Amino acid sequence: MDIGIKGFGAYYPERVVKNEYFESYLDTSDEWIKKMTGIKERRYAAEDQDTSDLAYEASVKAIEDSGLDKDEIEMIIVATSTGDKPFPTVATLLQKRLGLNKVPSIDQLAACTGFIYGLVTAQQYVSSGLYKNVLVVGADKLSKITDMNDRGTAILFGDGAGAAIVGEVSEGRGILGVELGSDGNGAPHLYQDMDQHVIRMNGREVFKFAVRIMGEASTKVVEKAGLQSDDIDMFIPHQANIRIMESARERLGIEKEKMSVTVDRYGNTSAASIPLSIAYELEQGKIKDNDTLVLVGFGGGLTWGAITLRWGK
Known part of the structure; x- marks a missing residue:
């Protein structure tokens, strides 16, 4: 069985935060940030948006792209370090919002490697025959855990989400x-x-x-x-x-x-x-x-x- 990505979607918030924002109160500059990191701007979620909201937007796009009915999704894995709360998981909040019928839902924490861990975990569930289609989401609202007064980290992080439907794909893929x-x-x-x-x-x-x-x-x-x-x-x-x-x-x-x-x-x-x-x-x-x-x-x-x-x- 060849297992891969059957549908894909992503979401980034509307608010754009350019390097000049940090120049206004930190000892840094647009030129220095670009030279040392390559970053010119990042996206921040709105105050009333949390990680599950970002995950939902990306998931809807992935399901649509897959051509599957949402009820064909049999499991949810969300890779995140920034859950809405310590519990319940982002995955269970996402399951409810998507209206999926009591499918197993888990968060997986491997920090920035999380999406890759999630894809591999989903691959194993599908290859075992336990589930046919697994929704894997990588989502983080890092702006809510970033120390905006720490010059070494404030400039680095942004918010966003991406989602993939993992299942059987055509031979060789x-x-x-x-x-x-x-x-x-x-x-x-x-x-x-x-x-x-x-x-x-x-x-x-x-x-x-x-x-x-x-x-x-x-x-x-x-x-x-x-x-x-x-x-x-x-x-x-x-x-x-x-x-x-x-x-x-x-x-x-x-x-x-x-x-x-x-x-x-x-x-x-x-x-x-x-x-x-x-x-x-x-x-x-x-x-x-x-x-x-x-x-x-x-x-x-x-x-x-x-x-x-x-x-x-």
């Missing part, structure tokens, strides 16, 4: 290779401070880790698929920092034109990062049926993951 991992020794470098409920990050250590692991995971997952760099049509890394992304691209040995770059318009949206990039490249006509993609991410935990995927239903 779908997930071709998987690489997952974690290292809890790095947990103190990227975490949520539970006293102030905001993100704390040791930027230097996270950067060193990400540069190494993004390249390693990308090359391994291509090898696992029995492919070479020349076979890859689009490289879609987690959109955390343009310098990390470029390092991974060079390690993989693919042309600059084949790497998706949306960090400039969305910033780091954690679990929504990779699906927002996929949606953008689809809109630009740069992802076509039978194209081979490499998705790779890293995040708090520290976690990492990569997937080689042949696009198409």
Whole structure:
């Protein structure tokens, strides 16, 4: 059985926050932010929007794109670090809002690697025969846990969501290779401070880790698929920092034109990062049926993951 993405959708909030906003009260500049991160702007959700709202908008688009009736969705997995509340899960709130009939619904927390973990988890449920169609969502409202007075993190994060329907696809398409991992020794470098409920990050250590692991995971997952760099049509890394992304691209040995770059318009949206990039490249006509993609991410935990995927239903 070939298992892949049968429907896809994404959503980003309307509010655009440019780098100049931070110039007004932090010791930083538009030029410095762009040079060090590649970010020009990011999106913030409205006060009355929460993570489940973002997830809902992306999910509706994914279900429509799949051509399935919503009642054919048999499970929901939401990758998020920013649930509306500690519980109930975003997935159960989404299940209710979508009107799905009591399907199993879970949140999965692997931080910025969450969407990849979610796709792999869904793949296993489908391959086992337990469920035919699983809705996987990566959604985060990072603006609500960002310390806006911390120069090192305030400039980085944005809000958004992406969703995929995972199920059986035509022969030769779908997930071709998987690489997952974690290292809890790095947990103190990227975490949520539970006293102030905001993100704390040791930027230097996270950067060193990400540069190494993004390249390693990308090359391994291509090898696992029995492919070479020349076979890859689009490289879609987690959109955390343009310098990390470029390092991974060079390690993989693919042309600059084949790497998706949306960090400039969305910033780091954690679990929504990779699906927002996929949606953008689809809109630009740069992802076509039978194209081979490499998705790779890293995040708090520290976690990492990569997937080689042949696009198409």
